[in-house]
Amino acid sequence: MKHKIYPILLHFTLLGLSLSALLSCTNRKEEVVVVATQHPNPYNITVPQFFPTQMNIPADNPLTVEGIKLGRYLFYDGRLSGRTESDSLMSCSTCHLQSNSFECGVNNFDNGHPFGLSGIPTQHSMLPLINLVWNNSGYTWNGAVYNGNPTTNNRTLEDIVLIVIQLPSEINGSAQKTVETIASIPIYPPMFEAAFGSPEVNIDRICKAIAQFIRTLISSNSKFDKYMRGEVQLSTQELNGLVLFTTEQGADCFHCHGGGGNVLFTTNLFYNNAKDSVFNDVGDRFHVTFNTQDIGAYRAPTLRNIAYTAPYMHDGRFKTLDEVVNFYSEGLVASPYTSTFMHKIPNGGAHLSPQQKSDLIAFLHSLSDEDFINNASFSKPADLP
Ligand code: HEC
Ligand code: HEC
Known part of the structure; x- marks a missing residue:
């Protein structure tokens, strides 16, 4: 908008x-x-x-x-x-x-x-x-x-x-x-x-x-929520993905997207996540704050229900979670405006193995809340034309 x-x-x-x-x-x-x-x-x-x-x-x-x-x-x-x-x-x-x-x-x-x-x-x-x-x-x-x-x-x-x-x-x-x-x-x-x-x-x-x-x-009723409440166990693959998500040695996602203590899976704050080196969108965070640190920055969206919400990023450049994870793994592009939380910048990404990539994606799928997308109180009223 x-x-x-x-x-x-x-x-x-x-x-x-x-x-x-x-x-x-x-x-x-x-x-x-x-x-x-x-x-x-x-x-x-x-x-x-x-x-x-x-x-x-x-x-x-x-x-x-x-x-x-x-x-x-x-x-x-x-x-x-x-x-x-x-x-x-x-x-x-x-x-x-x-x-x-x-x-x-x-x-x-x-x-x-x-x-x-x-x-x-x-x-x-x-x-x-x-x-x-x-x-x-x-x-x-x-x-x-x-x-x-x-x-x-x-x-x-x-x-x-x-x-x-x-x-x-x-x-x-x-x-x-x-x-x-x-x-x-x-x-x-x-x-x-x-x-x-x-x-x-x-x-x-x-x-x-x-x-x-x-x-x-x-x-608030994804498999991850049920795991947090002690109702179900995550699979080994999902648990491995959770560890990757929430550790700096791993994929290092949690600084901006929460996880662990932050169950919203977003800080709701704004970062340049190293997608580009040239910036010309007049709808970026910079055009709200006019602070040069915010050039190319956007709100880190919640990763809850992320499997339902392709395409990804503010410009929808990625069609699948595979593409997103490949980007964070080996596609980072440095610029003077890159967020200091993008710790993997010197290596161009986290360089995850194929197994780690699928673990991370399995974990992201555990954030899907089927009850939410089927909740009758959120759906179209039956008597509307
Ligand atoms: C033509 C498609 C379209 C329609 C119709 C539409 N939206 Fe949106 N909505 C968007 C897009 C695209 C965004 C992201 C806008 C942005 O940030 O640049 C958005 C963002 C939002 C947000 C911000 C969410 C956030 O996390 O900050 C709210 C709230 C919202 N819309 C509410 C509404 C409401 C209420 C209506 C009906 C009155 C509506 N939208 C109709 C496309 C639409
Ligand atoms: C420096 C903060 C930061 C870090 C670290 C980070 N992200 Fe992001 N992420 C963002 C921002 C900001 C966006 C939105 C950028 C845009 O739209 O241009 C985003 C977007 C995404 C999206 C797309 C969301 C959507 O609704 O379109 C996914 C999925 C995602 N990140 C997953 C991850 C994963 C997985 C990791 C760890 C490998 C990670 N992020 C690390 C800040 C970060």
Whole structure:
């Protein structure tokens, strides 16, 4: 996604206002009624064992059962595009498929390189929508959307929804068209009432509901998780792969992708992982921080469910995990911007044996969570057209 400066979002006007401030604010009468009468049911995330407790949930958008349900419907409803003709429908689920850990997969679009309703390709390959409630350092490949962003209003998952609706390479629509279309569909006003206390459909509520749904997309039941909880044993090959992954003498992956103590399998931080010596992507981390250390740097994505999310890297240059592992084994390209965590740079890679490569890949497969990609609460509601 390209990140542009958008006008102050409507919902920030409510941010930080206390209930008493709302009550004294005459042009917010409707919202006052909302606060006084609505009773959506709070939804508490049960933090899986070993997962961090610090979550990224804005104070003005607590999770509720009704909000999450509404968000799920909107996430899957092609009319979110503000259009109703069958050839111009697009929703989040057009690209973010549950079967691919909410990426589009290498067999869809142009070999996993999606494009929007305008036909314009997205700037980067996809990112999965999993465990984002634990990302406190910045969304998207370059982290341009982060809490406390002083220069733009791109801060939260809520903001991403609005960006996506407008972005030519994604939904290519407008907030107004989306609101009008969603409001005209009979199932929605009662769902907005249940979630937010009045049937009013507005863009703030649409963004909030979808963001709530995304925060519930939690993957924590891979074979590796079951092993950590003492429920199953990993195979010898998977265990060998785990050791390679988490040791500097081995493949040395853990500094950036976690593992061991960091069960998110990402630090959510940004690194140049030595793929290139020439850099010309205006969507890299450098174009967010303007710190030369960030040239050619991107967020290290989670390696959970990595077997479902080819193609790999921000530009989707690798189609298989074999290609990725061959790259880290013997394909590293040094540059002045290479992360200091790429310890194998002097040798051009970790030089793994064929056996070690297949061990490492077997371990990466143990991070696949079939329950997640089949979880009925994350799937398309049966009564949506
Ligand atoms: C045309 C395909 C497409 C559609 C439609 C789409 N996305 Fe995405 N999404 C992407 C791509 C590509 C990225 C990676 C963008 C980047 O970082 O450059 C992405 C990234 C994201 C991220 C950031 C994830 C992270 O780890 O930081 C979120 C959140 C997201 N999308 C939510 C949504 C929502 C919500 C919708 C629907 C309103 C949506 N997307 C619709 C393609 C799409
Ligand atoms: C210096 C930090 C660092 C180290 C060490 C590192 N990676 Fe990465 N990894 C990254 C970054 C950053 C990306 C994304 C780069 C990009 O998109 O251009 C990435 C991307 C990947 C991807 C593709 C993810 C996706 O969703 O597209 C895989 C798979 C991967 N790394 C596996 C590994 C393995 C296996 C090792 C150990 C052999 C390893 N990484 C070592 C930082 C690192």
